[in-house]
Amino acid sequence: MAAPTPVVADLRSDTLTRPTPAMRAAMVDAEVGDDVYGEDPTVARLEARVAELLGHEAALFMPTGSMANQVGLRLHAGPGQEVVTDSLAHVLRAELGAAAAFSGITTRSWVADRGLLDVDTALSVMVPDGGAYQVSTACVVVENTHNFGGGTVQPLADMRRLREATAEVGVGVHLDGARLWNAHVATGTPLSDYGACADTVSVCLSKGLGAPVGSVLAADAERIQQARVWRKRLGGGMRQVGILAAAGLHALEHHVERLAEDHARTRRAAEALAQAAPGTVQPGTVETNILVLDVGAAGWTGPGLVAAAGEAGVLGYPTGPRHARYVWHLDVDDPTTDAAVDVLAGLLRRGPA
Ligand SMILES: Cc1ncc(COP(=O)(O)O)c(C=O)c1O
Known part of the structure; x- marks a missing residue:
């Protein structure tokens, strides 16, 4: 043979990526507790750090980016409502129909060159209040950077315009920021400027940052309280998980720049x-x-x-x-x-x- x-x-x-020796050492030394009881100090530190970086009130550690996105969407939309985004977005293309399967959410999309945010099309596709005749749009998803689009960075000015126009009509924005770190480093834009363009933001520690697992969802404190319920409901309540949060904290400190x-x-x-x-x-x-x-x-x-x-x-x-x-x-x-x-x-x- x-x-x-x-x-x-x-x-x-x-x-x-595999965890570096220094990251493994940080994991070994992590202080832990039962996070379902809210008693893991390392998880609490990671959540506070990510919330601060993104300029949001609170954050929640998640096992995966898919769960962070799907819980995020669930905070905006319920059964019979819709989420709209471009046709290459990870939430539509690679999360295996989770929004429909778990939350009864429908989706519509448009074709976007390189996954680039197209604000006018997004606004024209949305139906903020469909009443008894049309599906109501609860949320627009922006992916930054855009994975299947080729690592595309979304222009901050467009994200701001989308945020303002959707807020006026009561439609939410979810930012799939699995690689928001890359957008931040490529442009020098503060993470909190991107964070200000969305109600809910997911970020991943297990992509370019090199942690073995972990994502974080950031939002206001009330939404994060609800997210805690949805995470547990979906089977994502984790126990002495500071051992993984420590890898995330190490990644944030050493692997962003x-x-x-x-x-x-x-x-x-x-x-x-x-x-x-x-x-x-x-x-x-x-x-x-x-x-x-x-x-x-x-x-x-x-x-x-x-x-x-x-x-x-x-x-x-x-x-x-x-x-x-x-x-x-x-x-x-x-x-x-x-x-x-x-x-x-x-x-x-x-x-x-
Ligand atoms: C843009 C984007 N969002 C979300 C995810 C989902 O992350 P996970 O694989 O941790 O579920 C990925 C995974 O590659 C991604 O590229």
């Missing part, structure tokens, strides 16, 4: 691949750590290119029939980036066999 191909670069996702390194490597890869295969990517649009290649421009299908690169040890993810995604993170350095670019550039230049 042939030996498996050694992995040159695992760029499938920024969730693949370094995201700039991931962004620089991603941009460098984009520039090299745009040269090797013009039309597959516009490097100027690569703002953070996610590179979505239009491999169709080089004659490939997304799954075809991902499979061929995988055989050469460079792992990615096909995001569509003609698109492939490569994500930079804590465990990818410069030599690994160069090796991955060599493989991808060679395949894109050559085209499918």
Whole structure:
């Protein structure tokens, strides 16, 4: 039997990072208590820190970003109401219909280039009070940065405009900020400026920040009280979970500013691949750590290119029939980036066999 191909670069996702030795040490030393009783001091510290960073009153530690998003949506909308967002949003595309399955929430969407927030379309799609004839829109979701859009940063001015216009008609805003840290580092925008553009904000500690698990939902104190009930109802009440919150606190302290390194490597890869295969990517649009290649421009299908690169040890993810995604993170350095670019550039230049 042939030996498996050694992995040159695992760029499938920024969730693949492993905790560093310093993070593991912080976890070992964490002070813990039963968090369902509200008695875990490390969780309390993490929640207070994230609430402060995002400029919200309170926050709640969650096992996953999906749960943080779905509890967030549940705070805005109930059965028979709707949530609207772009068609590539994680809450629609990758949370397995959770809003419908758990909360009876329906959704509508629009196509948005690179997942970029389109305020006018969002406002025109919304039905703030549908009365007895139309489904009422309870919430608009903004994803920043946008995962399947290619790490797209949402312009703060647009987020503010959406926030003001929706507030006037009583529609809420949920910010899926799984990678809000990346937007903050890429633009220098304070996290609290983004936080001010939404009623509920979810952030992930287990993506580029390198924690093994954990997300946080931030909102006002009353909503977070309700979120505590929904988290428990969904089976997300955790006990001596300070051991995980400690990893999150360590990540916030040590792994946010370094995201700039991931962004620089991603941009460098984009520039090299745009040269090797013009039309597959516009490097100027690569703002953070996610590179979505239009491999169709080089004659490939997304799954075809991902499979061929995988055989050469460079792992990615096909995001569509003609698109492939490569994500930079804590465990990818410069030599690994160069090796991955060599493989991808060679395949894109050559085209499918
Ligand atoms: C934008 C976005 N939101 C939410 C999530 C969900 O996070 P989790 O995998 O922790 O449920 C992800 C996961 O990759 C994501 O990319």
